Amino acid sequence: MFRLFSDIWKKFKEYIVLIILVVISLIILASNKKPSAKKFSSLFFGTFSNFSSVISDALDITKYKIANTTLQKENAELMLEVNRLRQYGIENAELKDLIGLKDSVHYPLFPATVIAKSLLKPQGTFTLNVGKDNGVKPGMPVINEFGLIGIVYASSDNFSIVRTLKNIDLSLTVKDERSRADGIMKWNGSNLVIINVPKTYDVEPGDRIITSELSSIVAMPIPIGIVTGLTKVETGIFNEVTIAPFVNFVRADHVFVIKVIENKEKNNLQLNFFNRK
Amino acid sequence: MRSQYVWPVILFFPVLLFQTTILPLIAIRGIIPDLIIILLVYYSIMLGQMTGTILGFIYGFFFDVITGSLMGTSILSLTITGFVAGYFSNENKRDIYFKNYIFVLIVALCAIINSLLNSFFVSVDLNTNMMSLLLNLGILPALYTSLISTIVIVFYPKRNFD
Incomplete structure (x- = not known):
C-alpha cells in the first residue's frame, strides 16, 4: 500500500501539490469576507508600508512639500465648493420657491501621501501614509483636486489601504449632474460604467457624473467623471454608460481623506452595504 | 543548498517594493509590467515545477x-x-532559455495566463466585451512585462564557470 502511494507520489507529485494548493487558494478565496482576514491583512501591509514610505519619501522630489500640501488642500476644498455651488444652481433652477436648504456642510479634509500603488487592472489599490492614529477609518472617501479616488478599505495604526474606483469590488451610487438620474457605477475591468440604466433615462455624452446623496458610502456630491458614451443602445431595455474619470490614478500622489462616515442614524434607517457583515 | 529556496522568498519583498513604488512611474495608459x-x-x-x-x-x-x-485571487x-512556468524547467535547456528570447516568450505566456486567471476570478462579467477584456487585462500587460524581462537575458552570465 505504502509502495503504491509512494509510486503515485513520485509520478504525480507536481500535480498533487498543485491540486492541494489550488484547493487551499479556493478556501482562502471563500473566506475572504471574514473580519479576521482583514485584520491579518492590515498587520502585514502595516509592516510592509514602513518600507514603502521610506522609498516614497526618497522619491518625493518636491522640496516644497508643505506648501504643496496646503495648496492642494485648498484646491480640493475649492473643488468641493465649486461642485456644491453647481449643485445649488441646478437645485435652484428646479425648486425656485424652496428656501432654507442646508448649506453649512463642512468636509474635514486630512492630507495624505500615496506611498504604494497596486495598479493591477481589475483591483487597483493605493497605500496611504495615514492610519487609525490619524483618525482614518474604513469607509472614508479619498479625493484629490480632480475628484473621487476611492474608499478606505482597511487601516493599520499608521497606514491605510484604499480601493480605487478602478477596483472591481467597489460599486457606488452615482448620478448625472444635469438630469439627476441615479445609477450604480462599477469598474468592469476596462472601463468605469454605470450599469442597467433604463433607456428612458436622460443621460448624454459629456454629462458630469457625481456621487449621489442616495449612496450609503459617499453621500456628498464629489465629481467622478464625464460620460463618454452609451453602449447596448440597440439591444435590451437597459443602457450601459461609460465614464472617463477626472482623476489620473497613475499620477495621484497627494490626496485627502474626507473624515466623514455616514451618520449612524441614517445608516440605521437604510441598508449600508459597506458596513454589512 | 537550502539558500537556493530561501533567496527567492527574500527577493520577493524588495521586488514588490519596487513594483508598488517605482514602477507606477513608468506606467503606460495605466499598465505596468509585473x-x-x-x-x-x-x-x-x-x-x-x-x-x-x-x-x-x-x-x-x-x-x-x-x-x-481580494485574498486568494x-x-x-x-x-x-x-x-505552467515549471514546465519549461529542463536542466539541459535552462541556459538556452535564459540566453535568448525564449525566456521573453515564456514570460509573455505566463503573464497572459496570470492576468486572465486573476481577472476571471474578480471580474467575470459576461456583459463585457471579451475581446476588449482579453486585450486590456491579458495581452497588453503581458507584452509590457515580457519587454521588461529582456533585462534577465541581458544580465544573465554568458559563461558558467562551475
Missing part, C-alpha cells in the same frame, strides 16, 4: 495580504502560473 511574474518564471525554470508551484503560492499569498487585493493565479 516584476513578480518575471521573478516567478525565472525561479520556476531554475528550481523546477514543484518549487515553482509552491513559490507561486507563497508570492500570491504575500501579494494579496500586502496590497489589499493572486494566490490562485500565481500558483497556476508557477506550475
